[in-house]
Amino acid sequence: MSDIQSKDSSKVGAFKKLSAVKGMNDVLPGESAKWEWLESKVRSLMAQYAYRNIRTPIVEPTALFVRGLGEVTDIVEKEMYSFEDRLNGEALTLRPESTAGVVRAVVEHNMLYEGGKRLYYMGPMFRHERPQRGRYRQFHQIGAEVLGFQGPEIDAEVILLAHDLWQAIGLKDVRLELNSLGQPPERLAHRAALISHFEKHPDVLDEDAKRRLYTNPLRILDTKNPAMKEVVESAPQLMDFLGEVSLAHFNALRQILDMNGVRYTLNPRLVRGMDYYNLTVFEFITDQLGSQGTVCGGGRYDYLIEQVGGKPAPAVGWALGLERVLALLEEQGALPPDAVPDAYAIVPDAGSLPLVLKYLRSLRAFGIKVQMHAGSGEGVGSMKSQFKKADGSGAAYALIFGADELSQNKVSVKSLRDGNGAQRSESLDSLETWAHSLQSPH
Ligand code: ATP
Ligand code: MG
Numbered sequence: 502m503s504d505i506q507s508k509d510s511s512k513v514g515a516f517k518k519l520s521a522v523k524g525m526n527d528v529l530p531g532e533s534a535k536w537e538w539l540e541s542k543v544r545s546l547m548a549q550y551a552y553r554n555i556r557t558p559i560v561e562p563t564a565l566f567v568r569g570l571g572e573v574t575d576i577v578e579k580e581m582y583s584f585e586d587r588l589n590g591e592a593l594t595l596r597p598e599s600t601a602g603v604v605r606a607v608v609e610h611n612m613l614y615e616g617g618k619r620l621y622y623m624g625p626m627f628r629h630e631r632p633q634r635g636r637y638r639q640f641h642q643i644g645a646e647v648l649g650f651q652g653p654e655i656d657a658e659v660i661l662l663a664h665d666l667w668q669a670i671g672l673k674d675v676r677l678e679l680n681s682l683g684q685p686p687e688r689l690a691h692r693a694a695l696i697s698h699f700e701k702h703p704d705v706l707d708e709d710a711k712r713r714l715y716t717n718p719l720r721i722l723d724t725k726n727p728a729m730k731e732v733v734e735s736a737p738q739l740m741d742f743l744g745e746v747s748l749a750h751f752n753a754l755r756q757i758l759d760m761n762g763v764r765y766t767l768n769p770r771l772v773r774g775m776d777y778y779n780l781t782v783f784e785f786i787t788d789q790l791g792s793q794g795t796v797c798g799g800g801r802y803d804y805l806i807e808q809v810g811g812k813p814a815p816a817v818g819w820a821l822g823l824e825r826v827l828a829l830l831e832e833q834g835a836l837p838p839d840a841v842p843d844a845y846a847i848v849p850d851a852g853s854l855p856l857v858l859k860y861l862r863s864l865r866a867f868g869i870k871v872q873m874h875a876g877s878g879e880g881v882g883s884m885k886s887q888f889k890k891a892d893g894s895g896a897a898y899a900l901i902f903g904a905d906e907l908s909q910n911k912v913s914v915k916s917l918r919d920g921n922g923a924q925r926s927e928s929l930d931s932l933e934t935w936a937h938s939l940q941s942p943h
Contacts, residue, residue: 524630524638534839535827536641540623542670543643550662552619552645557602559625563592568808569601571776573717580628595627600777600802600818601809603646608811617649623823635793635825645799646818648806653750656781656801656817657757663785663797663819664763671835672826675785675796677758677765681751682719682772682779682800683743692718694737702732722772725792738769750780777802781817789832790825797821841895842872843939845917847887848902851880857902860912860929867936872896892917898939914939 521527528536547554563583570577582595596602599622612618623643630636645662647655660677667675682688695718699706706714707729710721722733743751758765765783773782782800790796799819807813830836844864848857854873861871872894874887881887891899901913906926914935915924927935 522638524632526637526639531839535830535836536823538837539670539823539827539830540643543621543623543666546662546666546669547621547645550619550658552621552647552662555603555606555620555622555646556624557596557599557606557622559596559627560593561596561602561605563594565601565605565809566594566597569604569775569777569805570598571717573713573720574775575720575723576628576774580630582627582629597628598626598775598820599624599642599644600646600775600805600820603644603818604648604802604805604809604811604816607648608806608809613649613806613812613814617647619645619647621645633793635790635822635828637824641823642820643823644818644820646816648816649814650817651803651815653753653781654757656750656754657761659799659817659819660754660758660783661761661763663799663821666821667785670826670830671833672830673833673835674789675787675829677763677783677785678768678771679755679758679765679781679783680768680771681740681743681747682782683739683747684779685804687742687744687747688719688739688779691737691739691742694742695719695721698736699732705729705732717776719772720774720776722770723774733770736770739772740767740769747780754781773798773800777805777808779803783819785821787829790829793825795822796825796829839895840870841897841941842870843896843941844869844871844898844900844914845891845894845896846871846873846900846902847884847891848874848881849884849887850904851876853902853904853907854881856907860902860932863932864936864939867932869936869939871900871939897941 566581567577576597581597584593585591586593603620603622607613607618621644624641625639626642627639629638632638645659647659664677683691696714699710699714699718699721705728707726710724710729713720722736724733771782771784778800780801780803783798784795785797786794787796788794797819799817801815801817803815806816846857846861848854857873861873864871874881874890876882888899897916897918899915899917901915903913906912910929911926912929913924914927915922
């Protein structure tokens with residue numbers, strides 16, 4: 502007996518039920534309507550900012566992430582879904598994030614040849630984390646990446662883009678935290694100070710921190726271990742190691758944000774989880790989602806393009822977590838109601854269905870959202886049960902395609918929501934004169 506064909510008590514039919522992989526969720530209708538709503542808001546805002554969509558593969562060479570994100574990072578050390586291609590043994594990974602893939606594509610297609618590019622993406626990412634609210638193994642990001650531009654006004658542009666997105670979707674109470682990670686020589690000086698600071702407190706360092714002390718001490722600052730809070734807070738701050746040029750970049754960015762009325766707080770301990778960042782880093786954070794409070798994070802990554810094999814070029818971007826943004830909108834009661842059809846077609850006689858199908862397509866061509874009744878067993882069911890379905894669909898109107906009506910090329914239109922169920926008769930020969938009256942205002 503095979504593993505899927507067992508005498509398990511949980512089975513209903515001949516086969517045992519299978520479930521989704523832990524930490525990976527189905528998005529069912531109702532929920533998916535919210536996703537589509539958010540995605541469409543993002544698309545129209547991206548168009549206003551003249552950012553263009555890019556779609557890269559979900560599977561990339563493992564080396565891309567090891568090289569791009571850094572060997573000594575949570576993602577590369579413990580969170581990647583990696584496997585060998587069965588046929589040629591190539592080391593592959595389900596993308597844990599999309600910046601590296603976008604950069605790979607930009608380099609591969611020589612996209613910066615005629616100047617900078619503004620791009621955005623949406624899609625699933627994969628990280629082997631401990632599943633909890635706001636933290637999944639398949640989750641979804643929307644990201645913006647701007648490549649080929651140097652100045653702080655571009656850092657400001659991507660931050661404003663995110664800020665405007667919160668406005669467009671009605672998201673409240675996210676605060677912006679800002680820091681600068683400086684440039685490699687500044688990081689090197691800070692690194693030495695950081696190592697000697699942590700060396701003085703060996704007993705509070707956890708396993709990860711001990712392992713990273715000499716390979717990537719900056720990562721220790723990104724710890725989620727509350728026991729290390731104090732040693733991290735007393736650590737030397739990168740800001741104190743920044744030279745004039747880095748400071749000027751940071752101050753210019755702050756000025757632009759001030760000018761645009763974007764409020765932020767400085768967080769000298771904000772370092773982000775990947776190694777590719779330099780200069781500006783930022784996060785949008787909420788207190789309303791427990792410990793999974795970062796809804797969006799990003800920064801500058803001026804050295805990644807070169808690391809992936811391209812001609813050096815500056816870049817900046819961010820990614821937001823769709824599940825977290827939706828959870829926060831839900832928390833704030835800011836999600837739109839589920840979409841419903843305008844009308845529900847009641848068909849008392851199954852023999853009329855072919856003709857009704859034809860009329861409904863004509864109505865749809867006038868922009869009406871209409872759902873046709875269909876039977877789930879023998880026949881189409883009683884009028885009463887059809888009306889129950891019509892009511893449950895949320896439609897404002899029932900269209901009754903009775904045999905009598907059809908023989909006169911007519912349909913009865915009954916209001917389902919106005920209380921007294923007003924009913925009128927309309928001609929199927931002149932749909933264009935009344936179809937629009939079925940349309941709901943939104
Ligand atoms: P965290 O500190 O919460 O682990 P991160 O720094 O690893 O987040 P990024 O890699 O910057 O996150 O990804 C950007 C955004 O994607 C996060 O701010 C978050 O909203 C979302 N995100 C990251 N990991 C997950 C996950 N496992 N499940 C759901 N959303 C996630
Ligand atoms: Mg993480």
